[in-house]
Amino acid sequence: MTDDKERLDRAIIAMRVARELPPGATVNLGIGIPTLVSMFVADDSIVFYHSESGVLNCGPLAEDGNEDIDLINAGGQFLEPVPGMAYFSSVDAFAMIRGGHVDVTILGAHQVSATGDLANWMLPDRGVGNIGGAMDLAAGAEKVIVAMEHNDRNGNPKVVQECSFPLTGKGCVSLVVTDVAVMEPTPDGMALREVAPGWSADEVQSVTGARLIIPDSVAEYEV
Amino acid sequence: MTFSKLYDTPATAVADIHDGATLLIGGATRNSEPTALLVALLASGVRDLTCVCDFADWDGSEGVLQLAHAERIASIISPFPFAGESGGVIRKQWQAGALAVEVIPQGTLAERLRAAGAGIGGVFTPVVLGTRFADGRETRTVNGVECVLESPLRADFALIRADRADALGNLAYQGAQRGWNAVMAPAARITIAEVDVVGEPGAIDPELVITPGIYVNRVVHAPPTGEQG
């Protein structure tokens, strides 16, 4: 049983993802855990943030009292102005995404399949959902990293063999970072790369809906 | 470490442009052409280039014409490939079979570059319909209008000129300088900008940035050399 095993908190997931960002990369952060990633990018690793709201090189979330309704991110959160920003329209924001100019996007997900299909815009129960910029990011960003909890509130696995929820993009995910493991979708299936401290590969498999490809030795999360 | 896209010299900025490369070359007036980059490219000895540009052969053009004179250009893609009168080095080389010419109307060239930069696989427009530019092309009727499929035009490098840049590659132009340079910046794998003034991040008001740094890989400071513009 893994029910009582300690899982990593959201900040640690964000820290682990931050290590995937090469210096000089242009990064688009989705809503939720991905937004936290910017807090953990090392000071000496320069990363540029792109937002579908129409701003490049934007700063961190605004300090209290410093909110400006004309400077927001894609989730509607207020941003701090920083030197070197550029503003543009939505058509240019998505030209950048589709045109392959965004190096990395970090997205949340409802499900990720063994081969990297992504489902993150609609829960079938609701019958309607918000696509927002997710499909454009899935199709256009050079690298898609999913940062999410390994299981949903009811314990259902979110890493699955095949997605049952409506897709955002096919075969687009290149890395999955959760609160128990780091995994890499491959044409052959989901490969386990790292496990959270205290977790074995078998334990990760027991809470995962996809058959994991488990190497002889699995590294522990490094953050 | 401070991150900067600034290169020391035009020569270092163009050093990896290889034989056979496809280049987008901005500008249509002296003030809007990347002169220093083109001079460096000439000195680098690179050849068999495909050059995409507006006016290829005209009096004010320093760079493209010099490349042509040195027989470095294998192919020209342009709305105005030749000099206005019957002479001109590009016409001469074309007549001798030494250089290929593809003529594309201005608006079509702009739209194809825009599609390349924006990740669009092709656009249907009626513009060239019935002209020779539609010969042999895929057409279809969309919403009752017969249209021609225009495909994206991508390049290895864009050599452009702007008025000013910051170290992050954000660019602002002056007047008509914006014309082709701003369209070409997103359409190449590597975009190299030659600018009059380089500033720190924040030197350009974010409302006034025309080409965001995401499209610009290298910046070279090349102030005007004092020649008459």
Add this chain to the structure above:
Amino acid sequence: MPPAKLDPQAMARRAAGFIAPGDVVAVDSGLPSLVPGVTPPDLGAWFLRNNGMLNDLPLSLADAAAVTRGGYVDLAVVNAGQVDAAGSFSSLISTVHSGPNPPGNAVDLAAGSGRVIAMLPHADDQGRPNIVATLSSPADGLRCVSAIITDIAVIEVDSGGLTLAEVAPGWSGNDVRALTGADISISPALREMDFSPPTGVPPSKVYPDGPSAIADVPDGATVFIDGFGGPGGMAHYLLISLRDQGSRDLTIVSNTAGIARVVSFGTPPGRTAIDHSVLIENGQVAKAIASFPVSPSVSRPSEFELAYRRGEVDLELVPQGTLAERLRAGGAGIHAFYTPTGAGTLIAEGKESRNIDGRDYILEYGLRADFAIIRAHKADTNGNLVYRGTSRNFNAVMAPAARVTVVEVDEIVEAGQLDPEEIVTPGVFVQRIVKRPDAFTGYE
């Protein structure tokens, strides 16, 4: 001695006589490039040049092509080499120009403009006519020229062929006909060319208030409504005006279908944010085309979601970038385009899929509307707009794609008061300007 031919300046003055107040005029290089200089500034004409300059506003060539292809050019003045009796023209004459005929911008001007006039010398130096029965080079524009201005005449072109309407001083109809290489009839009302400048001023774009600016939105209209999600960049005052105006069965096109009311986004305590919900709860909306139509929170449904669940409104769900690109296409004369976004998903169902160079794309269509209701920071009286920060988003994309674009601004300044380099939306895309009342907060 034949009578003198007109000099280029005189030809340009005659061409200027074709311009109506406020017209968007695309001028080719060569003779047409002289026309702006002889046109009275009071006429309020917008001159689009081949280098992308729209009066003093610098446009990228892609944006300039969008002005032309989007149908915004009222009059194009092309620099022709030859014109035939059907009104087709070529830009250069192959006899003096060996090699592929450079079209420059002529193909776009011919295809996208409301009216095309051609300028050219009536005959070359050897007296060979430039107005011909058959072009000697391939056409750059087919059957598009409606008037020809030469150095000796003005010729009208319609389906019946060429009609000589005006002659230069001292020239007779038969003199002109002798230098014309195609059949030409002489108008019974043949007159001498008149070089007086055009007069008049364009009607003001500034409306006194919101209700007057949206009064003619009809039932069943498609309306672009700005608003990325938060309170920034929304035309709150115009939304309330549209609610009070009461038009029904509207199709609204927007990033969200109104979520500011259910997501705090800095709303002051005790206040309600104004968003699309004001139209939905008033029963005015039949359909929404949106990328983010419902509240991010299941437990706090928006007015749109409630109406959707009741079956009162339809929804067309579109990825955000596809929505932006469809609007851009609508404004730029692109009828359809291939995008990789949504390939292999529900969005692709019923749409053409195509693999291009190893990547999967789906076909999406341009989107136009009767009205756009947008928000900018400042407008000048010509309708040029500047935005603030991320509130530019869909506003700048919607403006070119609507037949009538109505903008709500914080401030209206005189023409010439905005720096041309900072103008994001040229006034050619803006038909009506309303100042947001100072007391208007965006909250109810």
